[in-house]
Amino acid sequence: MTAELKVGIACHPGLRDHYISQGDLTRLGTIAEISFADFEAPGDPWGQIPVVPELDDRLAEFASDKDVLLVFHGAPRVTSRVFAAAPNLRLVGDIEGDRFAGRIDVAAARAAGVLVVDTTHASSWPVAEWALALMLIGLRQNARFREIIAGHDMSQSEYRTRPPGRELTGKTVGLIGFGHIGWRLREFLAPFECPIIAYDPYAPRELADAQRVDFASLATVMGRDVVVCLAPATPHTTGMIGEAELALLREGAVFVNVSRGSVVDVRALIARAQQGDTWFGLDAHDPEPLAVDSPLRGMSNVFLSAHIAGVTVEAQPRFFALMVDELERLSAGIEPRAQITDRVVAGRGN
Structure with a gap:
């Protein structure tokens, strides 16, 4: 069976196994060819991620042949440079950060015709x-x-x-x-x-x-x-x-x-x-x-309590599981549910 999608996942190597279960990775493997890139970008994962030119170039190179780019903790900001280098991109997704954070340039994605999906609501x-x-x-x-x-x-x-x-x-x-x-x-x-x-x-x-x-x-x-x-x-x-x-x-x-x-x-x-x-x-x-x-x-x-409401054993792998659900929809010609729309952007207050 030929994989339908080329999916790249950019994240901190030390967190990969905490968020990505083998079962969901296997599930994604039935519809996609998967590759990983290790990043340790600086910045607050719950706030705006600064653009570091060297990491921007690395991410652009990694994404250049991908249909889907997934990012979470440790990944650089997804910029217009990345979108320009990846003409096949159909979807970029944030697995976990904060739905109101700045890991993806949504305006640049829209200009490139790329869907933005965010499954940080898993918590x-x-x-x-x-x-x-x-x-x-x-x-x-x-x-x-x-x-x-x-x-x-x-x-x-x-x-x-x-x-x-x-x-x-x-x-x-x-x-x-x-x-x-x-x-x-x-x-x-x-x-x-x-x-x-x-x-x-x-x-x-x-x-x-x-x-x-x-x-x-x-x-x-x-x-x-x-x-x-x-x-x-x-x-x-x-x-x-x-x-x-x-x-x-x-x-x-x-x-x-x-x-x-x-x-x-x-x-x-x-x-x-x-x-x-x-x-x-x-x-x-x-x-x-x-x-x-x-x-x-x-x-x-x-x-x-010490800001622990969203921190559970069950929630951590759910972020990636929900993203796999979204990619299954994409593969089947169905719109992803957790899209970052104009209304969501307006709610960010940016």
């Missing part, structure tokens, strides 16, 4: 799971039970006769951002019969009927029973949730952040938490790691 499954967990922890006010972990004797009678914990079922949930994680979280919330209101200026309004959600302003969303921040870090979202927005949290509300710490003004967050009438589940922080002397660490109404 939406565990992030949505952890968001749900933090919602439940907040409603049950579990952060106050840290005294049990510390070895203190606590009478259970108060919690049985005057239980502070509340149930999620029937609570109205506000989502700040409604992308892949929001879609997944909506599925998880279905058994709880929670009305969902989302703030996302970039989400197609057709999703309201398709996903059974309503859209509203940020102020409206902040006033729900449970509020979950899923907004990406962009120039437009930095500090988007500040003192005025946090003041809208109702007494007893739960605020969860599993996206990026920079979306929430940390001083305003600390001040709001210090009022003690709301509950917080925070996985993302600004800066990271959370400062040792941060007041948030000692608050009994704050549950903290």
Whole structure:
């Protein structure tokens, strides 16, 4: 059988086996001829990848005869130089980085007629799971039970006769951002019969009927029973949730952040938490790691985790598995699902 596609994969050699399972590699091998190139490009994998001329040339040479170029951690930025050197390219894909990062020049790809596909949403499954967990922890006010972990004797009678914990079922949930994680979280919330209101200026309004959600302003969303921040870090979202927005949290509300710490003004967050009438589940922080002397660490109404929502054994190989799914679609004449479109680019805030 002659391979239909020539696929090149550029990445850090030390991470290849962590992300690419043999089973998915075999699956891709049934439709493609696969080759690898080792790169250790500098730069923040979650931000803009700088262009290094020497690496730019190497990547262009590697891609020159390829139909598909896949990149992830360690790979250089895919530039117009690469597209000019690879006339057969049909698709360039980012396996894992950040859907709002800068590893691919999308404008140059569009000019070259090349599809851009990004499967970094593979972590939406565990992030949505952890968001749900933090919602439940907040409603049950579990952060106050840290005294049990510390070895203190606590009478259970108060919690049985005057239980502070509340149930999620029937609570109205506000989502700040409604992308892949929001879609997944909506599925998880279905058994709880929670009305969902989302703030996302970039989400197609057709999703309201398709996903059974309503859209509203940020102020409206902040006033729900449970509020979950899923907004990406962009120039437009930095500090988007500040003192005025946090003041809208109702007494007893739960605020969860599993996206990026920079979306929430940390001083305003600390001040709001210090009022003690709301509950917080925070996985993302600004800066990271959370400062040792941060007041948030000692608050009994704050549950903290170390930005681990998307980090699971199952998620790591899923990034490549989803990309193989996309290439199977491409090979069958079907459009890839996770394309970087003009709407997605607009959401980046570039």
